[in-house]
Amino acid sequence: MAVNDSHLDWVLVIAPYRRDAEHLETLLAxxxxxxxxxxxxxxxxxxxxxxxxxxxxxxxxxxxxxxxAIGRHLVEQPEWSEMPILILLDRMVPPTRVQAxxxxxxxxSRQLYYQRPVTMLELLSGVxxxxxxxxxxxxxxxxxxxxxxxxxxxxxxxxxxxxSISSIFQMxxxxxxxxxxxxxxxxxxxxxxxxxxxxxxxxxxxxxQFSHIVELTFSPYRAKGADRISFxxxxxxxxxxxxxxxALCFHELATNALKYGALLRPEGRISLKWSVxxxxxxxxxxxxxxxxPVSEPKRSGYGTxxxxxxxxxxxxxxxxxxxxxxxxxxxxxxxLARVSPKDL
Amino acid sequence: MxxxxxxxxxFCLEDNPLIIFQVEAMIExxxxxxxxxAISFTDLVKRQDLDRIDGVLVDIDLADGRTGPxxxxxxxxxxxxxxxxxxxxxxxAEYSHVVLATIGKPVSEIExxxxxxxxxxxxxxxxxxx
Numbered sequence: 001m002a003v004n005d006s007h008l009d010w011v012l013v014i015a016p017y018r019r020d021a022e023h024l025e026t027l028l029a030x031x032x033x034x035x036x037x038x039x040x041x042x043x044x045x046x047x048x049x050x051x052x053x054x055x056x057x058x059x060x061x062x063x064x065x066x067x068x069a070i071g072r073h074l075v076e077q078p079e080w081s082e083m084p085i086l087i088l089l090d091r092m093v094p095p096t097r098v099q100a101x102x103x104x105x106x107x108x109s110r111q112l113y114y115q116r117p118v119t120m121l122e123l124l125s126g127v128x129x130x131x132x133x134x135x136x137x138x139x140x141x142x143x144x145x146x147x148x149x150x151x152x153x154x155x156x157x158x159x160x161x162x163x164s165i166s167s168i169f170q171m172x173x174x175x176x177x178x179x180x181x182x183x184x185x186x187x188x189x190x191x192x193x194x195x196x197x198x199x200x201x202x203x204x205x206x207x208x209q210f211s212h213i214v215e216l217t218f219s220p221y222r223a224k225g226a227d228r229i230s231f232x233x234x235x236x237x238x239x240x241x242x243x244x245x246x247a248l249c250f251h252e253l254a255t256n257a258l259k260y261g262a263l264l265r266p267e268g269r270i271s272l273k274w275s276v277x278x279x280x281x282x283x284x285x286x287x288x289x290x291x292x293p294v295s296e297p298k299r300s301g302y303g304t305x306x307x308x309x310x311x312x313x314x315x316x317x318x319x320x321x322x323x324x325x326x327x328x329x330x331x332x333x334x335x336l337a338r339v340s341p342k343d344l
Numbered sequence: 345m346x347x348x349x350x351x352x353x354x355f356c357l358e359d360n361p362l363i364i365f366q367v368e369a370m371i372e373x374x375x376x377x378x379x380x381x382a383i384s385f386t387d388l389v390k391r392q393d394l395d396r397i398d399g400v401l402v403d404i405d406l407a408d409g410r411t412g413p414x415x416x417x418x419x420x421x422x423x424x425x426x427x428x429x430x431x432x433x434x435x436x437a438e439y440s441h442v443v444l445a446t447i448g449k450p451v452s453e454i455e456x457x458x459x460x461x462x463x464x465x466x467x468x469x470x471x472x473x474x
Contacts, residue, residue, distance in 0.1 A: 159431040166450035167366035310361035313383050
């Protein structure tokens with residue numbers, strides 16, 4: 001970024017005497033510095049509008065109109081900018097007087113004064129250090145831009161997460177029969193959301209491993225009863241959004257199993273398998289065995305409704321949820337591309 | 345508070361599954377019909393069942409980027425009216441001419457009930473301009 005920007009920087013030279021101007025131009029050009037020369041006030045203003053990196057001026061060029069034009073340009077600079085200006089003073093003029101005068105009319109500039117005669121080497125090194133200073137200013141500008149972009153992105157994400165929590169809250173409240181049940185369900189869903197957020201953040205912010213999301217969801221249940229939950233499948237990278245949705249679905253399935261399904265009995269087992277077919281479809285299967293006999297609920301609850309809606313939106317095809325007497329079975333097939341991180 | 349008039353068929357264009365989930369429930373609570381959902385403009389244009397829809401709730405940022413305004417414009421060209429449902433009110437205001445109204449997030453049921461009624465009085469043949 002900085003390397004490209006250095007090509008953008010060029011030096012504007014103002015010197016009313018042609019010989020001075022040509023001399024400066026040759027010196028800088030020979031050392032690989034791009035130079036443009038302003039002859040007259042109109043051309044000066046036009047070139048200033050194209051934002052030169054550095055300004056080199058002889059003292060005799062600085063009549064009141066020129067001083068004012070440069071002053072206006074400095075005032076209108078963006079916040080990150082502090083234009084370097086090299087001023088070549090006449091031999092006989094006391095530098096302090098000019099410095100005091102120009103500092104007053106030229107705010108936010110980096111002024112370097114040279115009393116003539118000045119050696120070529122001295123002047124060249126002044127121009128080069130000014131170009132370097134300019135480059136650092138552009139780095140600051142890029143940094144500021146990145147920061148405000150991050151702030152916008154953060155604001156968007158925070159709003160999104162607040163909307164998610166608000167939805168979970170409203171939907172949990174709808175079906176709750178007691179305050180205790182509501183509190184437990186809401187806290188569980190919020191914890192599932194928080195856990196998957198941490199997992200995605202720890203991964204690299206934009207993706208998470210499928211198996212990691214599964215482990216995360218099951219760790220509280222596995223701790224209680226050895227290996228009653230088994231899972232098996234290839235390593236798949238999920239987008240942050242897909243990881244969140246799947247984690248919340250697995251959370252609903254697991255809590256359902258704890259309340260009504262396989263995790264209600266010591267001999268109950270859950271198996272979760274996933275695979276990717278040759279035509280790029282992800283195939284998911286959640287299967288419960290060994291729990292109490294299952295029957296289709298008369299009214300579908302939060303979990304079933306959420307899983308149906310969320311998986312349908314994630315994959316573009318609806319899941320199949322079967323309430324077999326021997327145990328619940330939930331399957332989903334859909335394009336892997338829809339759950340993969342977008343940048344890959 | 346279900347509406348006493350005939351139910352409206354509402355489609356939802358939104359990339360956050362939790363919000364779709366909630367909006368679906370709210371639409372049904374209000375006595376309307378939830379006609380389906382899509383998470384991106386790309387998904388929306390593939391749908392074959394849009395002709396029976398009374399209106400679409402459209403988020404600004406979708407799974408395929410900031411495509412909500414384009415989606416609302418595309419829908420208006422099919423004679424289907426839209427309402428923005430978004431946390432990006434400033435952007436919604438820029439494109440207010442392609443929608444009937446804007447609902448801020450999080451969505452309140454009272455505001456949703458009131459603004460869904462706008463779909464009832466819309467001339468289905470009037471296309472918007474962008």
